[in-house]
């Protein structure tokens with residue numbers, strides 16, 4: 001069925017982890033615990049946050065496969081995403 | 091008048107001198123490095139007669155400036171052979187400053203093998219017989235001194251590792267609760283103190299924040315403003331006070347820059363189990379604290395209090411320590427990390443160096459990677475002074491030689507801390523070039539590389555890293571002179587009012603008219619003095635390099651090598 005096929009192509013699955021207090025927005029998810037999210041192709045970190053219900057101003061850093069991603073960066077199928085509030089130390 | 095306390099251990103003479111004019115504008119690292127440069131022959135034996143141990147509070151220590159109670163300990167390092175400043179929290183810096191003491195200098199070489207202590211209070215200083223303290227761990231020494239001299243004293247001490255002149259021995263002092271865990275850990279300065287046969291320095295001061303200030307009103311306003319600058323910054327005001335420094339574990343892991351299995355991999359599956367989040371959870375559940383100030387007046391409170399299952403308390407577990415005994419050894423159990431941390435604190439060893447050393451021993455197959463109990467048993471050998479214990483106390487470079495391991499993460503003989511130089515290249519530049527030997531605090535490029543503080547420089551590319559490291563090394567040297575905790579840098583790098591407000595506090599305190607340019611000049615001059623000491627000690631640009639494997643072996647998380655060229659590294663100090 002062409003319609004279903006089309007839908008499958010348009011969705012992507014990304015692997016998300018949240019840290020340092022952001023887990024409070026996701027009942028049942030522990031910090032560092034991987035979970036997957038399906039989003040339409042071409043989605044950005046903003047879209048991800050709104051799907052997860054995490055307020056944008058709580059997130060300081062988005063890492064995609066270990067590299068920084070801007071708010072308008074594009075997510076891709078299979079990406080590993082880490083979301084962080086402001087952190088520092090040393 | 092500010093004083094310098096000289097304790098000559100050859101003659102047993104204890105002398106309070108007026109600080110010479112030329113030292114009045116110096117404090118902390120600026121003063122320890124200058125005194126070492128002026129008085130210690132660069133080629134001397136670090137454990138011999140001519141080396142000195144210099145302890146100095148920062149310029150702002152003992153005032154109400156927030157987070158300004160850091161202590162500098164300096165000398166020629168037995169571990170690296172370079173000049174060294176190691177920086178500690180704890181309550182002693184403020185007390186020394188309140189006694190109007192700019193520096194304590196231990197000098198000479200004892201003729202006999204007795205152990206002494208130094209007691210410092212408002213009436214002056216004197217030596218006391220410390221034979222009963224010798225051989226004891228730092229926690230016990232501190233407890234005995236607090237019992238004998240009063241609950242409120244600060245106790246600077248070394249453990250058995252320092253007494254046995256081990257190259258990775260640190261100098262510690264206590265927090266307000268008496269935990270002897272605030273280490274000037276790096277570079278083996280505990281062995282220098284041990285070579286002087288001074289087991290403890292007890293500092294008793296009736297006040298904490300009452301150092302003379304020329305213009306108190308102006309000072310108060312500036313200090314208040316600085317406090318606000320810190321608290322308004324997301325890292326200093328929210329990040330650090332929530333989870334402490336070990337909040338870094340997960341972000342460094344996600345960034346693929348976490349050194350795992352003796353710097354073989356960049357990510358560790360069990361990182362979350364030894365992270366700050368987990369630490370806070372367990373500490374609070376056991377009646378400890380997720381956040382804690384290492385000295386009165388710190389507004390960032392990055393420390394923690396972690397009760398071990400047997401009731402002993404480790405305060406704090408810092409990120410570098412959690413990394414070193416965790417991912418670096420492929421150990422994912424926070425109680426094992428805490429135990430190793432506690433033993434190091436008690437026996438008197440630098441945790442970073444010891445962690446690198448255990449990594450090398452695991453590389454050699456002496457103990458298996460991931461085996462926490464074996465690591466604990468090995469570390470317990472140190473206090474006993476067995477052959478293995480002495481190797482562990484000698485640091486990673488020595489252990490590598492003894493066991494025939496070439497994959498040894500050191501620069502100038504000092505173990506590399508918790509950020510892989512291939513995936514956080516700015517820190518790689520700092521490790522390679524700082525006069526201190528591999529040291530993450532000397533120019534903490536993790537800020538712009540990974541935390542996005544003070545701008546952003548792509549951690550995987552070499553572009554911009556030399557400039558970043560240079561500027562941070564200069565700024566850090568200056569901050570280390572003030573006695574401010576280096577963590578103020580997160581806010582200061584992002585807020586244009588930061589440096590001017592530090593100047594304003596210094597100006598109000600000392601009646602000066604420093605500008606931000608002068609702060610840069612101070613930082614530069616400290617680095618120049620330190621570099622010159624090292625040059626005279628025989629160091630050249632060939633010492634400003636990372637170990638070979640970082641250039642030849644890509645880190646798998648990003649498939650990148652360390653590719654900053656020798657010429658680029660040699661340009662770091664072009665100023």
Ligand code: SF4
Nearest residue numbers: 179384388390392575
């Ligand atoms: S931020 Fe942490 S290390 Fe720095 S002074 Fe405060 S408690 Fe101590």
